[in-house]
Amino acid sequence: MAFTDDVWQAAAGLRAAVHAHPFNQELAAGSLSRSAFAHYMIQDGLYLQGYARVLALGAAKAPAADEILAFSKAAEVAIVVERALHAGYLDQFGIDPRAAETATPTPACEAYVNFMLAIAVTDSFAVLAAAVLPCFWLYQDVGTAIAAKGAPGNFYQAWIDTYADENFAAATERMKGIVNAAAADAGPSERERMTAAFLRCAQHEWLFWDSAYHERDWPIKP
Numbered sequence: 001m002a003f004t005d006d007v008w009q010a011a012a013g014l015r016a017a018v019h020a021h022p023f024n025q026e027l028a029a030g031s032l033s034r035s036a037f038a039h040y041m042i043q044d045g046l047y048l049q050g051y052a053r054v055l056a057l058g059a060a061k062a063p064a065a066d067e068i069l070a071f072s073k074a075a076e077v078a079i080v081v082e083r084a085l086h087a088g089y090l091d092q093f094g095i096d097p098r099a100a101e102t103a104t105p106t107p108a109c110e111a112y113v114n115f116m117l118a119i120a121v122t123d124s125f126a127v128l129a130a131a132v133l134p135c136f137w138l139y140q141d142v143g144t145a146i147a148a149k150g151a152p153g154n155f156y157q158a159w160i161d162t163y164a165d166e167n168f169a170a171a172t173e174r175m176k177g178i179v180n181a182a183a184a185d186a187g188p189s190e191r192e193r194m195t196a197a198f199l200r201c202a203q204h205e206w207l208f209w210d211s212a213y214h215e216r217d218w219p220i221k222p
């Protein structure tokens, strides 16, 4: 069985929890509180900057030209395309995009980004590739599921369209192919670290939505 089939199976319960999460249920219905979504957008802008750095480190560690291209293109997309989506929404919320870029990360955002950065710096390309996959795959999965429900006039339609888009699905498939090729070349211990990284990042995805839904911030500040 392909590595990605194994880990997708291993994450079945977690995936069900992601789909059932009130953030995604209410986003699908268009009833999600705008303030929770604004919190999410600002944190996601910070997240995507960190994610782009991780992808760029992946490009540097990649075994060959195809993977260098896939990772550096994904780094560019993380910044350029998603910044446009964010700018549109931030505008609707009356939030200055520059203010959003200087916002501070919540514990959930910081933990997720730093977990991936630590892997990018200290572990192999294969483990890094497994760590960045849930970001693609869960969003593609959630985006297409929500798009299929199609609540008319949904305020969050632009967000839904981004992740239900066939180009995003194609990028997700490319990443899965890269991860499977890396897993095929990996020894047992590296493969174990790949699985652990994938599952932890999938947990971080759930946590990121949950943190936004409850508009969580640091419980104590200096």
Ligand SMILES: Cc1ncc(CO)c(N)n1
Binding pocket: 044, 047, 048, 082, 134, 135, 136, 139, 205, 208
């Ligand atoms: C937290 C998070 N995970 C995944 C994606 C998909 O790019 C995103 N925008 N934000």
